[in-house]
Amino acid sequence: MRPVIHFASAALALAALAFTAVPSAVAADKPDPVADAKAFRNFFAQKFPKVKLEDFVNGPYSMNEDMHRQWEEKEQFPPYEFSLDMGKEMFSKPFKNGKSYADCFPNKGIGIRQNYPYFDAGEGKVVTLELALNRCREANGEPPFSYVKDEMAALTAYMAFTSRGKPFDIKIPDDPRALEAYQNGKRYFYTRRGQLNFSCATCHVQTPGERIRAEVLAPALGILNAMPIYRSEWSGMGTISRRFTTCNSQIRGVPLNPQDDEYRDLEYYLSYVSNGLPISGPGARP
Amino acid sequence: MRTSTFVVTSVLLIAGATSALAAGSEADFKAAYAAAEAANKEAGSLRNQWTVTASALAAAKKAADAGDFDKAIASSKEAEALAKASIFQATSEKEAWKALEIR
Numbered sequence: 464m465r466p467v468i469h470f471a472s473a474a475l476a477l478a479a480l481a482f483t484a485v486p487s488a489v490a491a492d493k494p495d496p497v498a499d500a501k502a503f504r505n506f507f508a509q510k511f512p513k514v515k516l517e518d519f520v521n522g523p524y525s526m527n528e529d530m531h532r533q534w535e536e537k538e539q540f541p542p543y544e545f546s547l548d549m550g551k552e553m554f555s556k557p558f559k560n561g562k563s564y565a566d567c568f569p570n571k572g573i574g575i576r577q578n579y580p581y582f583d584a585g586e587g588k589v590v591t592l593e594l595a596l597n598r599c600r601e602a603n604g605e606p607p608f609s610y611v612k613d614e615m616a617a618l619t620a621y622m623a624f625t626s627r628g629k630p631f632d633i634k635i636p637d638d639p640r641a642l643e644a645y646q647n648g649k650r651y652f653y654t655r656r657g658q659l660n661f662s663c664a665t666c667h668v669q670t671p672g673e674r675i676r677a678e679v680l681a682p683a684l685g686i687l688n689a690m691p692i693y694r695s696e697w698s699g700m701g702t703i704s705r706r707f708t709t710c711n712s713q714i715r716g717v718p719l720n721p722q723d724d725e726y727r728d729l730e731y732y733l734s735y736v737s738n739g740l741p742i743s744g745p746g747a748r749p
Numbered sequence: 750m751r752t753s754t755f756v757v758t759s760v761l762l763i764a765g766a767t768s769a770l771a772a773g774s775e776a777d778f779k780a781a782y783a784a785a786e787a788a789n790k791e792a793g794s795l796r797n798q799w800t801v802t803a804s805a806l807a808a809a810k811k812a813a814d815a816g817d818f819d820k821a822i823a824s825s826k827e828a829e830a831l832a833k834a835s836i837f838q839a840t841s842e843k844e845a846w847k848a849l850e851i852r
Contacts, residue, residue: 499851506851653846655838658799658831664849717798725796 494646496635496735503736507684511672520688520743522681526672530679534747543620543693543745546613546700550621553614558603564618567599576619576626577742580731581634582641589644589727592619593704610721611708616691616700616745623690623744631688631742633735644724648732651725652683657716663729666710678749685737687730689746696749703730774818781825782809788832797839802831 507519511526518525524534541547554572557563565571569578579592590598596618597607608614635641655662666675667683674680678696690703701709704721707729711718719725785806792798805828813821 502851649850650846653849654842655846656797656842658801658834660838662846662849668849668851712800715800717800717803719796 494642494649496642496645499649500736500738503684504739506668507671507682511682517741519682520685520737520740520746522686522689522746522748523672523679525682526679530749537747541693541745542695542747543691543700546617546620546691546693547624547745549613550617550619550624553618554621558600558605560603562603564596564599567595567602572622573625574629576623576744577629577632578634580727580734582636582638582644582731584636584638584641587640588724589648589731591703591722591727591730592622593702594722594727610704611702613700615704616702619691619702620700620745623742626742627744628741631734631738631740633731633738635735644728645732645735647725648728648730651729652732657711657714659714661714663710681748683733683736685740685743687733688737688740689743689748691744692746692748694748700745774822775813778809778813778818778821778825781822781829782806782813785809785825785828785832788829788836792832792835792839795836795839797835799831799835802828802835805831 504516507514508516511519514525521531521534524531554564565573569575576592579595580589582588583590593610593615596615597610600607608618635645652663655665664683666680667686671680671682687703690706691700692706693700697705704726707726708718708721785802789798789802789806792802805824809821809824809828812818812824
């Protein structure tokens, strides 16, 4: 009986996929990040006319007045505070060679979160803050941290905190490789995947503010500004890498490795289209 | 004497037939599993594997290890169907994603 059900579900999945396939050349092929960002912002502003632009960074709390009040109360004793303290201590503690994270970053790593990710012309790829932190560790003889665990969340929480209120300022240099990375990130964001046939946009563009089971879905605009986040569902902190890989698993797709090119490009795209919105991390989510 | 010879012969024939049937099922399983693995590998090259395919492959292997080749074959075929659906998805989404784009 079970195989019959599974075959039926596979057949249904195929039928759904066939149904959602559309003719090619729907959108213009030439990427235009400036126009994209403007359209992105307008879309959410029109969809949620009562939400102030800078409030989108508060995710589901911007979508619902009751939740917003709960969040304001929660912020008095924020659940990410332990992580922030841990990150601050880790950040200031020297490596075995006497150097520290401050030696790896502009302005000693303080107040720079809003500039990440950036396109590295030498490498020809996008460099995220999580990646830069691990590269800093390795360059100083320290083992890299897991991209999805508490240490990385703590470090990025502290760095985000030092940038609170500063608007995202992601640059796309005049380099075809940077434009390609941006376009790849955009494609990843809108591409359906997993057995559930969901894209990132299915939840965060088509249905923000709606519930998926008990959760209110966050709008894509400003969604990375609050990272890393404490999630009650996780009973702990989560990095951007954790968020991306978990999203993929939830739609029954095999996640890629954290910091694979696709995820770096996705972060580049999502951050760019939220340019101008303030960094609010670390955040807390249900 | 004739009766006992008949019984012994029958038992041997049934045993032989069962053994031949089991060997056939294992070969069928190996073929079905290989086909599923190949499809899932192709999905991997498209960076679009599904978790349910991996689960079905694992179930097939587990059933085969327990000697239940009927179940192992069914799970392998299920895995192949899922892997082919994920390939179809990745292929069609090469263009279809544009329909969702905010413009």
